[in-house]
Amino acid sequence: MKLVFFRGKVPNFGDELNLHVWPELLPSGFLDEDESELFVGIGSIIGNHLDPQARKFVMGSGYAGYMGLPDVHDGTWDVQFVRGPRTAEKIGVSPDLSICDSAVLLRAMELPAPAENVGVAFMPHYESLERGMWAEACRLAGITLIDATEPVEKVLAQLQGAKLLITEAMHGAIVADALRTPWIGAKPIYSGHHMKWLDWSGALDIDLRMHDLRPSSVLEFYIATTGRGGGKGRAGRLNESPLARIPNWILTHSAARHLQKMAKLEPQMSSDAKIAEVTERAEAAVDRFVRSRVSVS
CATH class of the missing domain: 3.40.50 (Rossmann fold)
Known part of the structure:
Protein backbone atom coordinates (compact mmCIF):
# COMPACT_ATOMS: atom_id res chain seq x y z
CA MET A 1 0.00 0.00 0.00
CA LYS A 2 1.56 3.26 -1.16
CA LEU A 3 1.23 6.53 0.73
CA VAL A 4 0.07 9.34 -1.57
CA PHE A 5 0.15 13.06 -0.83
CA PHE A 6 0.87 16.28 -2.68
CA ARG A 7 4.49 17.14 -3.45
CA GLY A 8 5.29 20.35 -5.28
CA LYS A 9 8.53 21.98 -6.38
CA VAL A 10 9.42 22.72 -2.77
CA PRO A 11 8.57 20.91 0.49
CA ASN A 12 5.42 22.09 2.26
CA PHE A 13 4.90 21.48 5.97
CA GLY A 14 1.29 20.29 5.74
CA ASP A 15 2.09 17.75 3.06
CA GLU A 16 5.45 16.67 4.48
CA LEU A 17 3.70 15.79 7.75
CA ASN A 18 2.70 12.57 6.00
CA LEU A 19 6.29 11.36 6.16
CA HIS A 20 6.47 12.29 9.84
CA VAL A 21 3.14 10.91 11.07
CA TRP A 22 2.34 7.71 9.21
CA PRO A 23 5.66 5.82 9.44
CA GLU A 24 5.56 6.30 13.22
CA LEU A 25 1.90 5.45 13.80
CA LEU A 26 1.55 2.54 11.36
CA PRO A 27 3.23 -0.86 11.83
CA SER A 28 6.61 -1.40 10.21
CA GLY A 29 6.17 -2.48 6.60
CA PHE A 30 2.51 -1.43 6.47
CA LEU A 31 3.30 1.09 3.73
CA ASP A 32 5.21 0.07 0.64
CA GLU A 33 5.41 0.94 -3.06
CA ASP A 34 2.46 -1.19 -4.20
CA GLU A 35 0.39 1.27 -6.25
CA SER A 36 -2.58 -1.08 -6.54
CA GLU A 37 -3.57 0.18 -3.08
CA LEU A 38 -3.23 3.83 -2.09
CA PHE A 39 -3.15 5.26 1.42
CA VAL A 40 -4.63 8.75 0.93
CA GLY A 41 -3.09 10.85 3.66
CA ILE A 42 -2.90 14.37 5.06
CA GLY A 43 -3.89 17.22 2.77
CA SER A 44 -6.46 18.22 0.15
CA ILE A 45 -5.65 15.10 -1.82
CA ILE A 46 -9.10 13.65 -2.55
CA GLY A 47 -9.71 13.98 -6.28
CA ASN A 48 -10.23 12.24 -9.59
CA HIS A 49 -6.51 12.42 -10.36
CA LEU A 50 -5.84 9.25 -8.36
CA ASP A 51 -5.54 5.97 -10.27
CA PRO A 52 -9.13 4.88 -11.06
CA GLN A 53 -8.12 1.24 -10.88
CA ALA A 54 -6.34 1.40 -7.53
CA ARG A 55 -8.04 0.75 -4.21
CA LYS A 56 -7.99 4.03 -2.27
CA PHE A 57 -8.12 4.28 1.54
CA VAL A 58 -8.88 7.80 2.82
CA MET A 59 -7.48 8.68 6.24
CA GLY A 60 -8.45 12.20 7.30
CA SER A 61 -7.93 13.81 3.88
CA GLY A 62 -9.90 16.72 2.46
CA TYR A 63 -11.46 17.84 -0.79
CA ALA A 64 -10.75 21.46 -1.71
CA GLY A 65 -11.65 21.58 -5.40
CA TYR A 66 -8.03 21.58 -6.58
CA MET A 67 -8.80 18.43 -8.57
CA GLY A 68 -12.02 17.10 -10.07
CA LEU A 69 -14.64 15.55 -7.80
CA PRO A 70 -14.28 11.76 -7.67
CA ASP A 71 -17.05 9.19 -7.38
CA VAL A 72 -16.14 7.65 -4.05
CA HIS A 73 -18.98 5.16 -4.45
CA ASP A 74 -17.53 3.44 -7.54
CA GLY A 75 -16.20 0.51 -5.50
CA THR A 76 -12.54 1.60 -5.43
CA TRP A 77 -12.75 3.98 -2.46
CA ASP A 78 -12.75 3.11 1.24
CA VAL A 79 -13.30 6.28 3.25
CA GLN A 80 -12.19 5.77 6.85
CA PHE A 81 -12.65 9.43 7.83
CA VAL A 82 -12.31 12.88 6.28
CA ARG A 83 -11.07 16.31 7.32
CA GLY A 84 -14.42 17.99 7.90
CA PRO A 85 -18.13 18.28 7.18
CA ARG A 86 -17.69 20.16 3.90
CA THR A 87 -15.59 17.33 2.48
CA ALA A 88 -18.11 14.76 3.71
CA GLU A 89 -20.98 16.64 2.06
CA LYS A 90 -19.09 17.30 -1.17
CA ILE A 91 -18.07 13.70 -1.78
CA GLY A 92 -21.34 12.30 -0.45
CA VAL A 93 -20.38 10.29 2.63
CA SER A 94 -21.91 10.15 6.10
CA PRO A 95 -21.33 13.17 8.35
CA ASP A 96 -20.18 10.63 10.95
CA LEU A 97 -17.00 10.24 8.89
CA SER A 98 -16.17 13.90 9.40
CA ILE A 99 -13.66 13.62 12.26
CA CYS A 100 -10.74 15.99 11.65
CA ASP A 101 -7.61 16.49 9.59
CA SER A 102 -5.37 13.55 10.45
CA ALA A 103 -2.53 15.90 11.41
CA VAL A 104 -4.33 15.94 14.78
CA LEU A 105 -2.65 12.57 15.36
CA LEU A 106 0.52 14.47 16.22
CA ARG A 107 -1.05 14.60 19.68
CA ALA A 108 -0.45 10.86 19.96
CA MET A 109 3.24 11.15 19.10
CA GLU A 110 6.48 12.15 20.76
CA LEU A 111 7.37 15.61 19.50
CA PRO A 112 10.55 17.72 19.41
CA ALA A 113 11.12 20.07 22.32
CA PRO A 114 9.59 23.55 21.92
CA ALA A 115 11.91 26.08 20.32
CA GLU A 116 12.98 28.97 22.52
CA ASN A 117 12.52 32.69 21.95
CA VAL A 118 9.86 32.31 19.26
CA ASP A 272 -9.81 21.03 25.16
CA ALA A 273 -12.74 18.63 25.22
CA LYS A 274 -13.28 18.77 21.45
CA ILE A 275 -9.65 18.33 20.48
CA ALA A 276 -9.41 15.36 22.85
CA GLU A 277 -12.58 13.85 21.36
CA VAL A 278 -11.49 14.09 17.71
CA THR A 279 -8.00 12.82 18.57
CA GLU A 280 -9.51 9.75 20.20
CA ARG A 281 -11.85 9.16 17.25
CA ALA A 282 -9.03 9.53 14.72
CA GLU A 283 -6.81 7.14 16.68
CA ALA A 284 -9.65 4.61 16.86
CA ALA A 285 -10.27 4.87 13.11
CA VAL A 286 -6.60 4.25 12.32
CA ASP A 287 -6.48 1.35 14.78
CA ARG A 288 -9.58 -0.28 13.26
CA PHE A 289 -8.15 0.07 9.78
CA VAL A 290 -4.79 -1.41 10.73
CA ARG A 291 -6.43 -4.35 12.51
CA SER A 292 -8.69 -5.00 9.52
CA ARG A 293 -5.70 -5.10 7.18
CA VAL A 294 -3.66 -7.32 9.47
CA SER A 295 -6.54 -9.78 9.79
CA VAL A 296 -6.99 -9.83 6.01
CA SER A 297 -3.33 -10.54 5.39
Missing part, protein backbone atom coordinates in the same frame (compact mmCIF):
# COMPACT_ATOMS: atom_id res chain seq x y z
CA GLY A 119 7.38 34.75 20.78
CA VAL A 120 4.75 35.87 18.26
CA ALA A 121 5.17 34.06 14.94
CA PHE A 122 3.76 34.32 11.43
CA MET A 123 3.47 31.33 9.10
CA PRO A 124 2.67 32.27 5.49
CA HIS A 125 1.30 29.78 2.99
CA TYR A 126 4.31 28.20 1.33
CA GLU A 127 3.41 29.82 -2.00
CA SER A 128 3.44 33.25 -0.35
CA LEU A 129 7.08 32.76 0.65
CA GLU A 130 8.01 32.86 -3.03
CA ARG A 131 5.49 35.50 -4.09
CA GLY A 132 5.85 37.91 -1.19
CA MET A 133 8.45 39.66 0.97
CA TRP A 134 7.45 38.02 4.24
CA ALA A 135 10.91 37.48 5.70
CA GLU A 136 11.51 41.23 5.53
CA ALA A 137 7.99 42.06 6.73
CA CYS A 138 8.44 39.84 9.78
CA ARG A 139 11.85 41.37 10.50
CA LEU A 140 10.35 44.85 10.39
CA ALA A 141 7.44 43.77 12.61
CA GLY A 142 9.64 42.02 15.19
CA ILE A 143 7.78 38.76 14.55
CA THR A 144 9.31 35.31 13.99
CA LEU A 145 8.82 33.92 10.48
CA ILE A 146 7.94 30.23 10.42
CA ASP A 147 8.93 28.89 7.01
CA ALA A 148 6.60 26.10 5.82
CA THR A 149 9.35 24.76 3.54
CA GLU A 150 11.74 24.08 6.44
CA PRO A 151 12.09 20.56 7.92
CA VAL A 152 9.01 19.30 9.78
CA GLU A 153 10.87 18.87 13.07
CA LYS A 154 11.99 22.51 13.06
CA VAL A 155 8.49 23.81 12.25
CA LEU A 156 6.93 21.62 14.95
CA ALA A 157 9.40 22.95 17.53
CA GLN A 158 8.62 26.54 16.52
CA LEU A 159 4.86 26.00 16.62
CA GLN A 160 5.14 24.49 20.10
CA GLY A 161 7.37 27.30 21.31
CA ALA A 162 5.31 30.16 19.90
CA LYS A 163 3.38 32.35 22.31
CA LEU A 164 0.96 33.18 19.50
CA LEU A 165 0.76 32.11 15.86
CA ILE A 166 -0.61 34.23 13.03
CA THR A 167 -1.02 31.86 10.11
CA GLU A 168 -1.99 31.98 6.46
CA ALA A 169 -1.06 28.29 6.18
CA MET A 170 -3.98 26.10 7.22
CA HIS A 171 -1.77 23.35 8.63
CA GLY A 172 -0.11 25.97 10.77
CA ALA A 173 -3.48 26.49 12.45
CA ILE A 174 -4.29 22.76 12.50
CA VAL A 175 -1.04 21.83 14.23
CA ALA A 176 -1.00 24.87 16.53
CA ASP A 177 -4.53 24.00 17.61
CA ALA A 178 -3.62 20.36 18.17
CA LEU A 179 -0.58 21.38 20.26
CA ARG A 180 -2.60 24.04 22.15
CA THR A 181 -0.81 27.10 20.77
CA PRO A 182 -3.22 30.04 20.36
CA TRP A 183 -3.58 31.09 16.72
CA ILE A 184 -5.02 33.84 14.55
CA GLY A 185 -6.25 32.87 11.11
CA ALA A 186 -5.03 35.01 8.20
CA LYS A 187 -7.20 34.82 5.10
CA PRO A 188 -5.00 33.41 2.30
CA ILE A 189 -4.12 36.07 -0.24
CA TYR A 190 -4.98 33.57 -2.98
CA SER A 191 -8.73 33.04 -2.56
CA GLY A 192 -8.60 29.46 -3.87
CA HIS A 193 -7.31 28.35 -0.46
CA HIS A 194 -10.27 29.66 1.59
CA MET A 195 -12.83 26.82 1.58
CA LYS A 196 -10.64 24.18 3.20
CA TRP A 197 -10.29 26.32 6.35
CA LEU A 198 -14.06 26.13 6.85
CA ASP A 199 -13.95 22.37 6.32
CA TRP A 200 -11.38 21.77 9.08
CA SER A 201 -12.78 24.32 11.53
CA GLY A 202 -16.27 22.85 11.12
CA ALA A 203 -15.02 19.51 12.41
CA LEU A 204 -13.80 21.18 15.61
CA ASP A 205 -16.85 23.42 16.17
CA ILE A 206 -14.66 26.50 15.78
CA ASP A 207 -16.47 29.73 14.97
CA LEU A 208 -13.75 30.65 12.51
CA ARG A 209 -12.57 34.25 12.31
CA MET A 210 -10.34 34.96 9.33
CA HIS A 211 -8.54 38.27 9.07
CA ASP A 212 -7.28 39.94 5.92
CA LEU A 213 -3.57 40.04 5.21
CA ARG A 214 -1.93 43.00 3.53
CA PRO A 215 0.04 41.92 0.45
CA SER A 216 3.79 42.25 0.90
CA SER A 217 4.74 42.57 -2.77
CA VAL A 218 3.48 43.75 -6.14
CA LEU A 219 2.81 40.15 -7.15
CA GLU A 220 0.73 39.48 -4.04
CA PHE A 221 -1.18 42.71 -4.64
CA TYR A 222 -1.98 41.46 -8.15
CA ILE A 223 -3.11 38.06 -6.82
CA ALA A 224 -5.26 39.62 -4.10
CA THR A 225 -6.85 42.01 -6.60
CA THR A 226 -7.49 39.59 -9.45
CA GLY A 227 -7.98 36.28 -7.60
CA ARG A 228 -5.47 34.66 -9.92
CA GLY A 229 -2.63 32.48 -8.69
CA GLY A 230 0.81 31.87 -10.12
CA GLY A 231 3.62 34.26 -10.82
CA LYS A 232 5.13 33.45 -14.22
CA GLY A 233 3.23 36.09 -16.21
CA ARG A 234 3.57 39.85 -16.53
CA ALA A 235 2.90 40.47 -12.83
CA GLY A 236 5.61 38.01 -11.84
CA ARG A 237 8.14 39.65 -14.15
CA LEU A 238 7.19 43.10 -12.89
CA ASN A 239 7.58 41.96 -9.28
CA GLU A 240 11.24 41.14 -9.98
CA SER A 241 12.03 44.23 -12.02
CA PRO A 242 13.71 47.45 -10.78
CA LEU A 243 10.40 49.24 -11.37
CA ALA A 244 8.89 47.27 -8.46
CA ARG A 245 11.53 48.25 -5.93
CA ILE A 246 9.69 51.22 -4.44
CA PRO A 247 6.16 49.67 -4.59
CA ASN A 248 7.52 46.50 -2.99
CA TRP A 249 9.17 48.58 -0.23
CA ILE A 250 5.87 50.35 0.47
CA LEU A 251 3.86 47.12 0.44
CA THR A 252 6.34 45.25 2.66
CA HIS A 253 6.31 48.00 5.29
CA SER A 254 2.50 48.12 5.15
CA ALA A 255 2.34 44.34 5.61
CA ALA A 256 4.70 44.57 8.59
CA ARG A 257 2.56 47.20 10.32
CA HIS A 258 -0.53 45.11 9.66
CA LEU A 259 1.10 42.01 11.21
CA GLN A 260 1.78 44.04 14.35
CA LYS A 261 -1.91 44.98 14.50
CA MET A 262 -2.98 41.38 13.93
CA ALA A 263 -0.83 40.25 16.86
CA LYS A 264 -3.13 42.27 19.16
CA LEU A 265 -6.29 40.48 18.00
CA GLU A 266 -8.00 37.82 20.12
CA PRO A 267 -6.63 34.39 19.18
CA GLN A 268 -8.66 31.23 18.64
CA MET A 269 -8.42 27.62 19.71
CA SER A 270 -10.80 24.68 19.83
CA SER A 271 -11.96 23.51 23.23
Whole structure:
Protein backbone atom coordinates (compact mmCIF):
# COMPACT_ATOMS: atom_id res chain seq x y z
CA MET A 1 0.00 0.00 0.00
CA LYS A 2 1.56 3.26 -1.16
CA LEU A 3 1.23 6.53 0.73
CA VAL A 4 0.07 9.34 -1.57
CA PHE A 5 0.15 13.06 -0.83
CA PHE A 6 0.87 16.28 -2.68
CA ARG A 7 4.49 17.14 -3.45
CA GLY A 8 5.29 20.35 -5.28
CA LYS A 9 8.53 21.98 -6.38
CA VAL A 10 9.42 22.72 -2.77
CA PRO A 11 8.57 20.91 0.49
CA ASN A 12 5.42 22.09 2.26
CA PHE A 13 4.90 21.48 5.97
CA GLY A 14 1.29 20.29 5.74
CA ASP A 15 2.09 17.75 3.06
CA GLU A 16 5.45 16.67 4.48
CA LEU A 17 3.70 15.79 7.75
CA ASN A 18 2.70 12.57 6.00
CA LEU A 19 6.29 11.36 6.16
CA HIS A 20 6.47 12.29 9.84
CA VAL A 21 3.14 10.91 11.07
CA TRP A 22 2.34 7.71 9.21
CA PRO A 23 5.66 5.82 9.44
CA GLU A 24 5.56 6.30 13.22
CA LEU A 25 1.90 5.45 13.80
CA LEU A 26 1.55 2.54 11.36
CA PRO A 27 3.23 -0.86 11.83
CA SER A 28 6.61 -1.40 10.21
CA GLY A 29 6.17 -2.48 6.60
CA PHE A 30 2.51 -1.43 6.47
CA LEU A 31 3.30 1.09 3.73
CA ASP A 32 5.21 0.07 0.64
CA GLU A 33 5.41 0.94 -3.06
CA ASP A 34 2.46 -1.19 -4.20
CA GLU A 35 0.39 1.27 -6.25
CA SER A 36 -2.58 -1.08 -6.54
CA GLU A 37 -3.57 0.18 -3.08
CA LEU A 38 -3.23 3.83 -2.09
CA PHE A 39 -3.15 5.26 1.42
CA VAL A 40 -4.63 8.75 0.93
CA GLY A 41 -3.09 10.85 3.66
CA ILE A 42 -2.90 14.37 5.06
CA GLY A 43 -3.89 17.22 2.77
CA SER A 44 -6.46 18.22 0.15
CA ILE A 45 -5.65 15.10 -1.82
CA ILE A 46 -9.10 13.65 -2.55
CA GLY A 47 -9.71 13.98 -6.28
CA ASN A 48 -10.23 12.24 -9.59
CA HIS A 49 -6.51 12.42 -10.36
CA LEU A 50 -5.84 9.25 -8.36
CA ASP A 51 -5.54 5.97 -10.27
CA PRO A 52 -9.13 4.88 -11.06
CA GLN A 53 -8.12 1.24 -10.88
CA ALA A 54 -6.34 1.40 -7.53
CA ARG A 55 -8.04 0.75 -4.21
CA LYS A 56 -7.99 4.03 -2.27
CA PHE A 57 -8.12 4.28 1.54
CA VAL A 58 -8.88 7.80 2.82
CA MET A 59 -7.48 8.68 6.24
CA GLY A 60 -8.45 12.20 7.30
CA SER A 61 -7.93 13.81 3.88
CA GLY A 62 -9.90 16.72 2.46
CA TYR A 63 -11.46 17.84 -0.79
CA ALA A 64 -10.75 21.46 -1.71
CA GLY A 65 -11.65 21.58 -5.40
CA TYR A 66 -8.03 21.58 -6.58
CA MET A 67 -8.80 18.43 -8.57
CA GLY A 68 -12.02 17.10 -10.07
CA LEU A 69 -14.64 15.55 -7.80
CA PRO A 70 -14.28 11.76 -7.67
CA ASP A 71 -17.05 9.19 -7.38
CA VAL A 72 -16.14 7.65 -4.05
CA HIS A 73 -18.98 5.16 -4.45
CA ASP A 74 -17.53 3.44 -7.54
CA GLY A 75 -16.20 0.51 -5.50
CA THR A 76 -12.54 1.60 -5.43
CA TRP A 77 -12.75 3.98 -2.46
CA ASP A 78 -12.75 3.11 1.24
CA VAL A 79 -13.30 6.28 3.25
CA GLN A 80 -12.19 5.77 6.85
CA PHE A 81 -12.65 9.43 7.83
CA VAL A 82 -12.31 12.88 6.28
CA ARG A 83 -11.07 16.31 7.32
CA GLY A 84 -14.42 17.99 7.90
CA PRO A 85 -18.13 18.28 7.18
CA ARG A 86 -17.69 20.16 3.90
CA THR A 87 -15.59 17.33 2.48
CA ALA A 88 -18.11 14.76 3.71
CA GLU A 89 -20.98 16.64 2.06
CA LYS A 90 -19.09 17.30 -1.17
CA ILE A 91 -18.07 13.70 -1.78
CA GLY A 92 -21.34 12.30 -0.45
CA VAL A 93 -20.38 10.29 2.63
CA SER A 94 -21.91 10.15 6.10
CA PRO A 95 -21.33 13.17 8.35
CA ASP A 96 -20.18 10.63 10.95
CA LEU A 97 -17.00 10.24 8.89
CA SER A 98 -16.17 13.90 9.40
CA ILE A 99 -13.66 13.62 12.26
CA CYS A 100 -10.74 15.99 11.65
CA ASP A 101 -7.61 16.49 9.59
CA SER A 102 -5.37 13.55 10.45
CA ALA A 103 -2.53 15.90 11.41
CA VAL A 104 -4.33 15.94 14.78
CA LEU A 105 -2.65 12.57 15.36
CA LEU A 106 0.52 14.47 16.22
CA ARG A 107 -1.05 14.60 19.68
CA ALA A 108 -0.45 10.86 19.96
CA MET A 109 3.24 11.15 19.10
CA GLU A 110 6.48 12.15 20.76
CA LEU A 111 7.37 15.61 19.50
CA PRO A 112 10.55 17.72 19.41
CA ALA A 113 11.12 20.07 22.32
CA PRO A 114 9.59 23.55 21.92
CA ALA A 115 11.91 26.08 20.32
CA GLU A 116 12.98 28.97 22.52
CA ASN A 117 12.52 32.69 21.95
CA VAL A 118 9.86 32.31 19.26
CA GLY A 119 7.38 34.75 20.78
CA VAL A 120 4.75 35.87 18.26
CA ALA A 121 5.17 34.06 14.94
CA PHE A 122 3.76 34.32 11.43
CA MET A 123 3.47 31.33 9.10
CA PRO A 124 2.67 32.27 5.49
CA HIS A 125 1.30 29.78 2.99
CA TYR A 126 4.31 28.20 1.33
CA GLU A 127 3.41 29.82 -2.00
CA SER A 128 3.44 33.25 -0.35
CA LEU A 129 7.08 32.76 0.65
CA GLU A 130 8.01 32.86 -3.03
CA ARG A 131 5.49 35.50 -4.09
CA GLY A 132 5.85 37.91 -1.19
CA MET A 133 8.45 39.66 0.97
CA TRP A 134 7.45 38.02 4.24
CA ALA A 135 10.91 37.48 5.70
CA GLU A 136 11.51 41.23 5.53
CA ALA A 137 7.99 42.06 6.73
CA CYS A 138 8.44 39.84 9.78
CA ARG A 139 11.85 41.37 10.50
CA LEU A 140 10.35 44.85 10.39
CA ALA A 141 7.44 43.77 12.61
CA GLY A 142 9.64 42.02 15.19
CA ILE A 143 7.78 38.76 14.55
CA THR A 144 9.31 35.31 13.99
CA LEU A 145 8.82 33.92 10.48
CA ILE A 146 7.94 30.23 10.42
CA ASP A 147 8.93 28.89 7.01
CA ALA A 148 6.60 26.10 5.82
CA THR A 149 9.35 24.76 3.54
CA GLU A 150 11.74 24.08 6.44
CA PRO A 151 12.09 20.56 7.92
CA VAL A 152 9.01 19.30 9.78
CA GLU A 153 10.87 18.87 13.07
CA LYS A 154 11.99 22.51 13.06
CA VAL A 155 8.49 23.81 12.25
CA LEU A 156 6.93 21.62 14.95
CA ALA A 157 9.40 22.95 17.53
CA GLN A 158 8.62 26.54 16.52
CA LEU A 159 4.86 26.00 16.62
CA GLN A 160 5.14 24.49 20.10
CA GLY A 161 7.37 27.30 21.31
CA ALA A 162 5.31 30.16 19.90
CA LYS A 163 3.38 32.35 22.31
CA LEU A 164 0.96 33.18 19.50
CA LEU A 165 0.76 32.11 15.86
CA ILE A 166 -0.61 34.23 13.03
CA THR A 167 -1.02 31.86 10.11
CA GLU A 168 -1.99 31.98 6.46
CA ALA A 169 -1.06 28.29 6.18
CA MET A 170 -3.98 26.10 7.22
CA HIS A 171 -1.77 23.35 8.63
CA GLY A 172 -0.11 25.97 10.77
CA ALA A 173 -3.48 26.49 12.45
CA ILE A 174 -4.29 22.76 12.50
CA VAL A 175 -1.04 21.83 14.23
CA ALA A 176 -1.00 24.87 16.53
CA ASP A 177 -4.53 24.00 17.61
CA ALA A 178 -3.62 20.36 18.17
CA LEU A 179 -0.58 21.38 20.26
CA ARG A 180 -2.60 24.04 22.15
CA THR A 181 -0.81 27.10 20.77
CA PRO A 182 -3.22 30.04 20.36
CA TRP A 183 -3.58 31.09 16.72
CA ILE A 184 -5.02 33.84 14.55
CA GLY A 185 -6.25 32.87 11.11
CA ALA A 186 -5.03 35.01 8.20
CA LYS A 187 -7.20 34.82 5.10
CA PRO A 188 -5.00 33.41 2.30
CA ILE A 189 -4.12 36.07 -0.24
CA TYR A 190 -4.98 33.57 -2.98
CA SER A 191 -8.73 33.04 -2.56
CA GLY A 192 -8.60 29.46 -3.87
CA HIS A 193 -7.31 28.35 -0.46
CA HIS A 194 -10.27 29.66 1.59
CA MET A 195 -12.83 26.82 1.58
CA LYS A 196 -10.64 24.18 3.20
CA TRP A 197 -10.29 26.32 6.35
CA LEU A 198 -14.06 26.13 6.85
CA ASP A 199 -13.95 22.37 6.32
CA TRP A 200 -11.38 21.77 9.08
CA SER A 201 -12.78 24.32 11.53
CA GLY A 202 -16.27 22.85 11.12
CA ALA A 203 -15.02 19.51 12.41
CA LEU A 204 -13.80 21.18 15.61
CA ASP A 205 -16.85 23.42 16.17
CA ILE A 206 -14.66 26.50 15.78
CA ASP A 207 -16.47 29.73 14.97
CA LEU A 208 -13.75 30.65 12.51
CA ARG A 209 -12.57 34.25 12.31
CA MET A 210 -10.34 34.96 9.33
CA HIS A 211 -8.54 38.27 9.07
CA ASP A 212 -7.28 39.94 5.92
CA LEU A 213 -3.57 40.04 5.21
CA ARG A 214 -1.93 43.00 3.53
CA PRO A 215 0.04 41.92 0.45
CA SER A 216 3.79 42.25 0.90
CA SER A 217 4.74 42.57 -2.77
CA VAL A 218 3.48 43.75 -6.14
CA LEU A 219 2.81 40.15 -7.15
CA GLU A 220 0.73 39.48 -4.04
CA PHE A 221 -1.18 42.71 -4.64
CA TYR A 222 -1.98 41.46 -8.15
CA ILE A 223 -3.11 38.06 -6.82
CA ALA A 224 -5.26 39.62 -4.10
CA THR A 225 -6.85 42.01 -6.60
CA THR A 226 -7.49 39.59 -9.45
CA GLY A 227 -7.98 36.28 -7.60
CA ARG A 228 -5.47 34.66 -9.92
CA GLY A 229 -2.63 32.48 -8.69
CA GLY A 230 0.81 31.87 -10.12
CA GLY A 231 3.62 34.26 -10.82
CA LYS A 232 5.13 33.45 -14.22
CA GLY A 233 3.23 36.09 -16.21
CA ARG A 234 3.57 39.85 -16.53
CA ALA A 235 2.90 40.47 -12.83
CA GLY A 236 5.61 38.01 -11.84
CA ARG A 237 8.14 39.65 -14.15
CA LEU A 238 7.19 43.10 -12.89
CA ASN A 239 7.58 41.96 -9.28
CA GLU A 240 11.24 41.14 -9.98
CA SER A 241 12.03 44.23 -12.02
CA PRO A 242 13.71 47.45 -10.78
CA LEU A 243 10.40 49.24 -11.37
CA ALA A 244 8.89 47.27 -8.46
CA ARG A 245 11.53 48.25 -5.93
CA ILE A 246 9.69 51.22 -4.44
CA PRO A 247 6.16 49.67 -4.59
CA ASN A 248 7.52 46.50 -2.99
CA TRP A 249 9.17 48.58 -0.23
CA ILE A 250 5.87 50.35 0.47
CA LEU A 251 3.86 47.12 0.44
CA THR A 252 6.34 45.25 2.66
CA HIS A 253 6.31 48.00 5.29
CA SER A 254 2.50 48.12 5.15
CA ALA A 255 2.34 44.34 5.61
CA ALA A 256 4.70 44.57 8.59
CA ARG A 257 2.56 47.20 10.32
CA HIS A 258 -0.53 45.11 9.66
CA LEU A 259 1.10 42.01 11.21
CA GLN A 260 1.78 44.04 14.35
CA LYS A 261 -1.91 44.98 14.50
CA MET A 262 -2.98 41.38 13.93
CA ALA A 263 -0.83 40.25 16.86
CA LYS A 264 -3.13 42.27 19.16
CA LEU A 265 -6.29 40.48 18.00
CA GLU A 266 -8.00 37.82 20.12
CA PRO A 267 -6.63 34.39 19.18
CA GLN A 268 -8.66 31.23 18.64
CA MET A 269 -8.42 27.62 19.71
CA SER A 270 -10.80 24.68 19.83
CA SER A 271 -11.96 23.51 23.23
CA ASP A 272 -9.81 21.03 25.16
CA ALA A 273 -12.74 18.63 25.22
CA LYS A 274 -13.28 18.77 21.45
CA ILE A 275 -9.65 18.33 20.48
CA ALA A 276 -9.41 15.36 22.85
CA GLU A 277 -12.58 13.85 21.36
CA VAL A 278 -11.49 14.09 17.71
CA THR A 279 -8.00 12.82 18.57
CA GLU A 280 -9.51 9.75 20.20
CA ARG A 281 -11.85 9.16 17.25
CA ALA A 282 -9.03 9.53 14.72
CA GLU A 283 -6.81 7.14 16.68
CA ALA A 284 -9.65 4.61 16.86
CA ALA A 285 -10.27 4.87 13.11
CA VAL A 286 -6.60 4.25 12.32
CA ASP A 287 -6.48 1.35 14.78
CA ARG A 288 -9.58 -0.28 13.26
CA PHE A 289 -8.15 0.07 9.78
CA VAL A 290 -4.79 -1.41 10.73
CA ARG A 291 -6.43 -4.35 12.51
CA SER A 292 -8.69 -5.00 9.52
CA ARG A 293 -5.70 -5.10 7.18
CA VAL A 294 -3.66 -7.32 9.47
CA SER A 295 -6.54 -9.78 9.79
CA VAL A 296 -6.99 -9.83 6.01
CA SER A 297 -3.33 -10.54 5.39
